[in-house]
Amino acid sequence: MATIVQVARLAGVSTSTVSHVLNDTRNVEPSTRAKVMAAIEETGYRQDAVARAMRRARTDSIGLVISDAGEPAFAEMVHGVEHAAAARGLTLILANSAEDPVREERAVNTLLSRRVDGLIIARCAESSATVSSRLEPEAPRPVVLLDRVFDNSPHDQVGADNRDSMRRLVEHLQAAGHRRFLLVAGDQRVPTLVERFRGFRDAIPDADLPQQVVVDAVDIAEVRQAVATALQQQRASCVIAASTPLAVAALECLRDAGLATPDQIAFAAFDGFSHSDLFRPTITTVRQPAFEMGAAAVSLLIDRLAAPDASPRTLRLNQTLELRESTENYEPRAS
Amino acid sequence: MATIVQVARLAGVSTSTVSHVLNDTRNVEPSTRAKVMAAIEETGYRQDAVARAMRRARTDSIGLVISDAGEPAFAEMVHGVEHAAAARGLTLILANSAEDPVREERAVNTLLSRRVDGLIIARCAESSATVSSRLEPEAPRPVVLLDRVFDNSPHDQVGADNRDSMRRLVEHLQAAGHRRFLLVAGDQRVPTLVERFRGFRDAIPDADLPQQVVVDAVDIAEVRQAVATALQQQRASCVIAASTPLAVAALECLRDAGLATPDQIAFAAFDGFSHSDLFRPTITTVRQPAFEMGAAAVSLLIDRLAAPDASPRTLRLNQTLELRESTENYEPRAS
């Protein structure tokens, strides 16, 4: 590849002039500019982003650490981040922590060493301390937390209105006559799942609480075990799964127990399944605006770069409650 | 951030010694090494990947240009690439062309300007010429083509055994009694879809060909239109969709036409839907090993970096035919 020196030589000017033409960073005589452009054309010169980053403060790149690249909701967030970043001329460096704090920390280190202008992180369940301590004392690289939102975070954050949405979902189900729920709440070290659990509690009168079954197992096999046991006791009229993997486990249990949805038991899930409308039963879903969350994270990051000292913001995007047949036609029985 | 100079000063050695300690690139006295390590610890020094890349020939990063980040199959490939790259200490720069040749070219340029060690590209439908010409004359950055595989490509490639799989699928359906198919073949500028179409032709006796309906419309609305029309003519006993978006369109048409699967019409799809087993009808699917394809692309890239002059390889991973109820219980009617 040609370098700026060769371009300058060919155009008969200095490298600084070429640089200024390239970056439009000070006036240059039209005739010189033309010569430079011609030389660029002829040599097939392309700016070297590495050398450029070396000299300047910024790299025009951002890092994204995702906690589970295999999960469709996160894939959508990646998509949203990529889209918003590209639209602003930022390149995206992607890393996956696979819910492993060690890999997460390694990823953050790698990204920092590559001098990304900022970081977007969907934290894994157990990472809080490590990553924070790694982030704070360093050169102040802005960080935006994605999806997994923490109280009193020093960082900007974007999440969903999990608590409200869960409350609305449960209230809807209650209005349809449901009183006894099986909530598959999932790993309570994950803020998202904690919020959804809280929303559930918000909607349940204290007196009814004892009737509810909550599964907060971490390992998916344990979840399946617990759900199966709970179903045998035949107490719930409605199952709520707080995430897609949990919904998968729950649906498998329902299938294995021979319980049909919605005729024998109602079912609702957060995040849900793609193309849910094409298959039966169609599942009542609280859908996360995953793409938009990713895009919003980039916006927050840009804002932060422009105003490093503004106080941190937490953005909550609305989820949509999509009612489908898995929660229809419930006939409350006298209990 | 501390630099290598500060570390050297603190340790009372030269920067070259620090560098050699860091990279284990020549013998250093255990005592000096210890001093250096201590200084690194104390300053919290972290190697600067940008400066490092500046000096060395490699950047330890690879670029991935994906043609449709929104599609789950491609998201899985991204996941596979990320996984394999991280395992080898490579960082991944991600770009999405969204099936737009202009964006694709821009992405390739950006990645080259960042001096990625190599590129993995899932080409978009119309890009052939542009990107090729951009890639060839440059500094020889290895390129691996992913999913969309081209004949006589000068690059390494990894795809799926589309033609074989389609032939096997059709043969299976024929064995079950189907003779008249509606193939939703999709955009024939996409090599993957061309291969699937060829596999279909392979399996159909010439005499039967006139009975088959093939929809190769590009725009998804046109596809839907064409499928709807074809269904009204009531000729096919089985619909085959050559990709997930096409399957979505086809299933919507079936639903709108009030045709139940599999009772009134059989259905099979390539790539398919996640968690297909949980919902009805369960769909007979030819599943792409998307994750593995991504990982394989990284392997090819690594091999290529090690042996730049080896002749280009094309890898074809096997797809699996997953038989489900959408193609069961067909009762051939006398026609």
Add this chain to the structure above:
DNA sequence: ACCGGCCACGAAAACGATTGATTGGAGAGC
């Protein structure tokens, strides 16, 4: 005692751009 070789380390030149300081010349004002 001298020479050669080895070993641990250091000095300094890249890598390819950006950018603050500086120069040279043209034009304006008196």
Add this chain to the structure above:
DNA sequence: GCTCTCCAATCAATCGTTTTCGTGGCCGGT
């Protein structure tokens, strides 16, 4: 005609590493 200003363009320092050459000291062999 002289100075002052302004503008375009150049010079040279700089970013933080890696790596090529050297250098000096020590040891062993003759």
